[in-house]
Amino acid sequence: MSDQSLPTGIDDTIARLGARDYIADRQLATCVYLALKLQRPLFLEGEPGTGKTEIARTLAAMLGRPLIRLQCYEGLDLAGAAYEWNYGRQMMEIRLAEATGAGVGSSTKESRDALANELFSERFLTKRALLQAIDPANTVAPVLLIDELDRADEPFEAFLLEVLGDFQITIPELGTVKATKPPIVILTSNRTREIHDAVKRRCLYHWDDFPDEQRELEILHRRVPGVSDALASQIVAFVQGLRTIELYKLPGIAETIEWTRALMELDAMVLDPEVVQHTLGVLLKYQDDIARMQGSEAARLLEQARGLSAQAPAALPPGGAGPSWGGPAPGQARTAAP
Template sequence: MTPADVSTALSAQGYLPDEGIATSVFLAMTLRRPLLLEGEAGVGKTELAKSLAKATGGELIRLQCYEGIDASQAVYDWDYAKQLLHLRATEATGESQSTTADALEAELYGERFLIKRALLRAIEPTEGPPPVLLIDEVDRADDEFEAYLLEILSDFQVTVPEVGVFRTDRPPLVVLTSNRTRDVHDALKRRCLYHWVEHPDFDREVEIVKLRVPDVDDVLAKQVAAAVEGLRALNLYKPPGVAETIDWATALGRLGAKRLDDSVVEHTLGTVLKYREDHQRVEQHGIGEIVKQAIEKGLLHA
C-alpha cells in the first residue's frame, strides 16, 4: 500500500484528499499510530474518518467529546436498571435466599451487565478489519479526560476491576479531531501523528462539488467554489466549510440556477453563512463584488 492507494480508496468513498492527508493516513495505518487532525470547523476532519471506515470495511466507532465527559460516558458503565431487575428476579424466585451476598454482587457486576462505551468497544477483539475509532473534538474535553485517553491510546487496554482486562492485539485505526478551541496537551500530541487540515484549494473544491453534487453545472460549480473562497477571505466569524459549499451548490441546483447573480446569492446566502454578523459583513463588502470575483475566476479556470 502507498499514499496513492490511500488516496484512491478515499476518493472511491467520495472524499478527495490532498497529498498531505493521504500521506498522513498512510503513515497512521502503517505505523499504527493515532492521527490527530486539527483545523477549522468544516474542513472535513470528521468526514475523513467516516470515509476511512468505509474504505477499510471497519466499523466506525465515534466518541463525541464534550466538557465534563468521563469514563462512564467514554469507556464503560453498568446497566443499573438491568441489575435491579435481576436482583428483583432473584428475590421473586427465592434464589437470593440461597445465595451469599458476595456471590450475588459478583453476578450483578459480571460482563452481562456491562455497558461497553466507545473506547472499550474499540479494543474488543473483532473478526475482519479493525474498527476506526473517531475521537471527535477532543479539544472540548477537560485535562483529566485527556490524560486518561492518553493512557488508553498508549496500551490499548482497559481494566474493569470487577471483570478483568480488555485488550486487543489488533488496535483500531484512531483518528482524533480538534477545532483548536484550546490546545491539546503535548503528551497526547507526541503519541499521535499530526496533520493540520486546510480548506481545499480552488481546483480541489470544484472537484469535491462535482463529486458530491453530480448534477451541478460545471460553470456553476466553479463559480460557487470561487465565491466560497472569496467569503473565506472576509475574516468572517464562521468561515464556510466544505459542507456549506456542497449545501450551497445543492440548493442552487434545486432552484434551477446555472450561474451566480446578485439576486440568487442574496436569497441563498443562508445555506453557506449561519451568523447574522457574517451576513452583515458580506453586505458591507458587497454581494455584487463577491459575484463579480466568482465569475471572473470561473472564466479564468474555464
C-alpha cells in the same frame, strides 16, 4: 461486511480513498497510510468543514470495517465514553439473592464472594464506544472515531491515554480489557481549545485546511456532477473570497456543495446579486455573518468571483495538490460538518 486489505502504499491510499469520493492530497494520504501500517491513532485538527470526520467514515467503508463513533461534548466522562455498571440490574440481582437466600445474609464467605463476583461481571457491564472498540471479542478491528475532542472537558483527555497508548482500559472491579485486534483510531478537533501534549504524543498529526481553488473546483465537479463549469467556477471563487473575510464561521466544503445544489434547484446559471442575497443562509450560519455580507461586501465579492472565474483552472485529477474532502454524495446521509 467483508474485511478489505490495507493499502499497499501512498498512491494506493490516494486511489482507494478517491474511489470512495474522498479526494486526499499526498500529505494526508501519507498520514493515513502510516497510521494504518504503524497502528497509531491519527489526530486531525483544523477548521470546521474540512472533512475531518468524513475520513473516518470513508476508511470504514474502504476497509469494510464497522465504524464506532464517540461524539464528544461538554461533561463527557468515563461512564459516557467507555463503560458503566448497570446498577438497576445489580439491585435486581441482589433482591433475587435475598429472596432465595443465596449470598445476601449468607453465613459463608464463599457465598458472599460469589455474589460480589457475579455482580461485577461482564453480564452487568454496559459497554460504551471506547470499550466496544477494544473488545477482545471483536473479530475485526473497527474504526474508532473520537469526534470533536475539543468539545470535551480537559480532564476527559486523561481517560484516553490508556486507550491511545496501549489499546486497553483498566476496570478496577474487572481488570484490564485489552484489544486483540487494535482499532483504527481517528481523533478530530476544531481547535476551539488546545489538546494536551500527552494526547498528541500518542498520535500522528495532520492539520486539515480549506482546499485551494483548484482542489475545491475538482471536489465540486465530483460531488455535484451536473453543475456547469461557469457556475462552479463562480461559486468556488466567491467562497474562496468569503474565507478571506473575518467571519464568525467560515463556510466549509460541505457548505460549498450544499450552496451549489441549492443554486441548481433555483435554476441559476451564473451568480447574480439577487440570488446570492437570497441564498446566503445556505452558505453562512450566523446572522452577524449574513448581515456583514449584505450590500456592497457581497457585490464586491461577486464582481471579483466573476472576474476570477474567467481564468479558473481546470479541475485536477484525483491525488493532486491541495486539501481533501469530497463531501457527501447526492442521496447519502449527511452529518454536521466536523
